[in-house]
Amino acid sequence: MEELVARIKQDGTVLGDDILKVDSFLTHQVDPKLMRQIGRVFAAKFADAGITKVVTIEASGNVPAAYVAEALDVPMIFAKKAKNVTMTDELLTADVYSFTKKITSTVQISRKFLLETDKVLVIDDFLANGQAALGLIKILHEAGAQVAGIGIVIEKSFQTGRGLVEETGIPVFSLARIAGFDAGEVVFAEADL
Ligand code: G4P
Ligand code: NA
Ligand code: NA
Numbered sequence: 064m065e066e067l068v069a070r071i072k073q074d075g076t077v078l079g080d081d082i083l084k085v086d087s088f089l090t091h092q093v094d095p096k097l098m099r100q101i102g103r104v105f106a107a108k109f110a111d112a113g114i115t116k117v118v119t120i121e122a123s124g125n126v127p128a129a130y131v132a133e134a135l136d137v138p139m140i141f142a143k144k145a146k147n148v149t150m151t152d153e154l155l156t157a158d159v160y161s162f163t164k165k166i167t168s169t170v171q172i173s174r175k176f177l178l179e180t181d182k183v184l185v186i187d188d189f190l191a192n193g194q195a196a197l198g199l200i201k202i203l204h205e206a207g208a209q210v211a212g213i214g215i216v217i218e219k220s221f222q223t224g225r226g227l228v229e230e231t232g233i234p235v236f237s238l239a240r241i242a243g244f245d246a247g248e249v250v251f252a253e254a255d256l
Contacts, residue, residue, distance in 0.1 A: 064104055064238040064256055067216070070097060077244045081191075082163075083217065089188055090123045101238060102130030104256050105186065105214045108236060109135065112211050114184045116140060116177070118203065120159075120170055120195050127216050128186040135184070140177070142170040142199060155205050157198035163191070170198055177206035190215040190237065193224025200231055212236055220252050 076084045088094040114135055119128035120142045132139035142157075143150070154171040161168065185199050196213055203210050210233050218225060218237035228235050240252040
């Protein structure tokens with residue numbers, strides 16, 4: 064997605080060896096115009112796939128996921144990282160290890176929101192080591208739902224996530240793919256969409 068790549072070149076900053084900071088348009092401040100375009104690109108790709116729900120993990124996955132769900136005119140569900148007092152229904156859970164934070168967190172979705180007849184598009188802002196996506200896939204399979212694809216805004220192709228997700232047989236579509244960082248500059252690989 065050309066507009067996204069241009070925006071990363073313009074406003075993204077490289078932190079250390081492996082982190083891209085995009086807090087001015089995606090992960091903290093949000094650019095609705097760019098998000099609307101992201102929603103439309105994924106919606107066009109999956110227009111004929113019979114998607115019934117979009118699923119992500121809070122927090123920053125919620126932003127692109129909501130725009131994709133809006134564009135497909137289906138509900139969006141975000142897996143929650145903390146259990147709260149209102150979550151009295153049966154929960155489907157997965158343990159997700161974060162290589163960045165070095166902690167395992169349990170993410171959960173109420174079973175009542177997922178049906179065996181659901182065909183789900185998973186959306187996330189970043190694909191790094193793939194643990195978040197794999198956790199969501201586990202939850203969705205436990206619900207008996209079908210996972211039609213994983214849509215990623217920014218994939219760091221030099222990390223393990225894409226390979227791990229593709230091993231499940233679920234196709235991955237990334238709007239921007241980063242091959243690596245070179246002297247503080249982003250080196251892009253060819254994107255999927
Ligand atoms: P994984 O899910 O692919 O295994 O990712 P990992 O544990 O390595 O990353 C943990 C968190 O850091 C995730 O957000 C992920 O979206 C984010 N992240 C990974 N790489 C980058 C990067 O290069 N830049 C930015 N800005 N974020 C990155 P999270 O823990 O779910 O937190 P949040 O959504 O609440 O912020
Ligand atoms: Na994040
Ligand atoms: Na995320």
